[in-house]
Amino acid sequence: MTAPTGSENTVLCALVKSDLQSAAQLHSRCFADGWSSETLKKSFDIVGTLGIGACQCWEGERCEGRTGQRTLSGLAIVRAIGDQADLLTICVDPDYRGKGIGRRLLAASEEAAHRLGAAIIFLEVAENNERATCLYRQAGYIIAGRRLNYYTDPTYGATAVVMKKTLAGKDTE
Template sequence: MFDADRISRRSWRDLLSSRTAIVLGAERAGQIAGCCVVLLRKRSRKARLYSIAAAPGQSGVGGRLLAEAEQAAHARGAASMRLEVREDNLRAIGLYERFGYRLFGRKLDYYADGATALRFEKPLALQPLLGTPPQAEHGTTPP
């Protein structure tokens, strides 16, 4: 999936057991097709897409994982999602832009090989929480 900046086995174990990480996987024909990690912070409404990868030839997996990551982060209370992406990763940048992410910054020398990262953010859809009564409209109160 990635040739550099890989997540170590120890880090995977830590992420899988962390209460502040969301780890998602995609499978096709019994094989791992992709994976995604979202990090959450206590007392913050900003989630961070830490990693997303699809195996070669797995068209559409990245978009499905991204959509599921957004839903999972929102369900855990996140109001927005941030991410960093290599400046030369045009395919990923296109995916993020199609999903409504907007560029808000750059980080020079961010990756192990010295590559620059672009920073993107997206507000997550506002949906009522389960068990929340509907809002009053036009001065009326819910039944």
Template sequence: MTAGPVLQPAGIAHVEVLAALHGASFAEAWTVETMVGLLDGNGSFAFIATNPDPVGFVIARLTVGEGEILSIGVLPSARGTGIGRALLSAVTRRMAGQGAEMLFLEVAETNQAARALYQGFGFVPVGRRKNYYDNPDGTHDDAIVMRRDLFV
């Protein structure tokens, strides 16, 4: 029996690992500078999942009772192993513990695997942002805005 991922809080000291994980998870990678800017803000936090090496991350922020997942990613080789769900659980617990009433995220309309994960975790579609994501082939995907209420 193998152990599940270990989640650890991440901060400015982890920006290189976060940027590497983001670059390996998405076509358009966020830079170290982007990570510093995100984590340097008030209310922002991150987790890194290891198994035993880094395999996933989540970056989120809390503002006035609302949480937002800014980015969440799992290495392609580790997808489908429960790491995404573990990261969502960690963010949800932290947000609820800090008084957030709802949690938002955006996902590409064409990313069916991620949408299924989020819906299975209680997120519901609440909006759409047209042509939000740029694809490497020059096309664009709409973003589906999803919300999960934390206190019902």
């Protein structure tokens, strides 16, 4: 799949049940141990879990509110429980990277967590994923710790860096 070069745009949309198969395919394009559609479905069965998709729409298409077979160029899944949230996963199709989609998904995840009452959001990122770590630092995340042997796939290295961010307008004290 290659990124189109016409008058496309990206619209952020809620992930729905009909997106699970394409979301699983996207996740597998981005991660060697990508989540299956069943794993994605189970994650959405937990209260406080929201999925955000980056949907590609081209001139003349109606994208807002559209469901069914749509082209996902990225996705994020966030879960908020009480005053804390976790960014469970975020990914952008390799063909669409460098277009600000990851930054938009990250911001939308933070906004969703904030709306659900979270004051702080956490995430894990592979220690050797410099591109993602840079994005998170630019967005205001700080290192909160490390998890040794977190990843089983050697592509990522074994260590995860835990990062956190206080959400705007929320006090964690």
